[in-house]
Amino acid sequence: SAEPRVGLYDDDDGVAELAGVRSLAGLWASPLAELRERLAGGSLGDRVPLGEVDLLAPIDGTTEVWAAGVTYETSREARVEESERAATVYELVYDAERPELFFKSVPWRVVGPDGSLGVRADSVVDVPEPELALVVNRFGEIVGYTVCNDMSSRSIEGENPLYLPQAKIYFGACGLGPWIRPVWEIEDPYDLKIEMTIDREGRREWSGEASTARLHRRLDELVSYLMRGDVHPDGVILSTGTCLVPPAPFTLADGDTVEIGIGGVGVLRNTVVRGAAPG
Ligand code: DO4
Ligand code: MG
Structure with a gap:
């Protein structure tokens, strides 16, 4: 059924x-x-x-997706470059005690394996962000790992960091899956290879590779800030930030295939639709 x-x-x-x-x-x-x-x-x-089996995004109930930002040097550098006038906010948050955490998605908006990711019709520079995502229970314990694609409009965020919700939260902006790997099956979450490929019309348009070894924060530190002063009765998924940003002038195109692989966790594959939102 x-x-x-x-x-x-x-x-x-x-x-x-x-x-x-x-x-x-x-x-x-x-x-x-x-x-x-x-x-x-x-x-x-x-x-x-x-x-x-048709795999769905591994999220349901009222579990929210949140995300951390500027947790890798690559992300800090890319943001500084795209937003000259507000570059210092990214420099400051990279080393600040409190990490950048932002709300990303409610479950119904999350796109699962092989689903269509969206690029906003009013955006001109867009990138996928390959991220290790933590599955956290209501007690703040990390219980598993999955792959998150934190799709982002670089042109909108680059105009003004206060536009972050518009750059990050829209129809088709959050990919998740293909499943959850239990925490006890991953020996060292700080030593996972993250790979991303972007294919266009049968050709490789961009590829890159990095490792969670370069994460500038501890996973439990990110979770503790997320649970501070808040409750997540159905648990929460916390994406831990990107270690790869395809440099300008790269931008996603309609029909691109994005594949993100995280060692020991899984491979999340999606296609891109420009102006995905209905209406
Ligand atoms: O500061 C903006 C968002 C950063 C982000 O999503 C990331 O570093 O992955
Ligand atoms: Mg991100």
């Missing part, structure tokens, strides 16, 4: 439904130790080959 289900993926390319689990958000209501036991001991439905 078309009902969304929660499943466990095994390394032999099979997926089995987690019996009795109605939503991901429900899982984020358990402390990490309980979640781990629940996943290890949960009863599973029939195993289905991955190819027969």
Whole structure:
């Protein structure tokens, strides 16, 4: 049926439904130790080959997506360059005690694997941002990792940093997936390769590679600021900032394919639609 289900993926390319689990958000209501036991001991439905499953974005309920900014030197440099008049805000936040955190998406706007990402019709310079995203439970514990594409309008943000919500939050701006890798299966989250390729009309238009080793913040430090003075009853997804920014004059075009791979976590692939918003 078309009902969304929660499943466990095994390394032999099979997926089995987690019996009795109605939503991901429900899982984020358990402390990490309980979640781990629940996943290890949960009863599973029939195993289905991955190819027969339509993967949805791994987010539901009222779980929000937030994102951190200017957490890699590459991002700081790109922002300083695109916004000469306001460059110091980026310089300052890179070394400030409080990180830059911003709201990115509600679940219904999130685009899953193979879905269409959007570029705003009123933007002229647009880039994908490949980011490691943390899945955080309601207690502020990191329970898993996924891949986030924090699509951004460089022309709108570059005009004035106060335009950040317009540059970052719009129809099709947030890609997430292809699944969640449990935290206990990743040995060192500070040593993950991040790769991005952008293909246009059958040709490689841009590619780059970096590592979470260059992250300028600690993951739990980012989470602690996100939980400070706030509540996330259905847990929260926190994207940790980009380590790759295709330099100007690069801009995304309608029909581009963006693939982001994070070692041990997964590969998120999407196509780009310019002016994706209906109406
Ligand atoms: O400061 C603006 C946003 C930065 C961002 O999204 C990033 O560094 O990934
Ligand atoms: Mg970003």
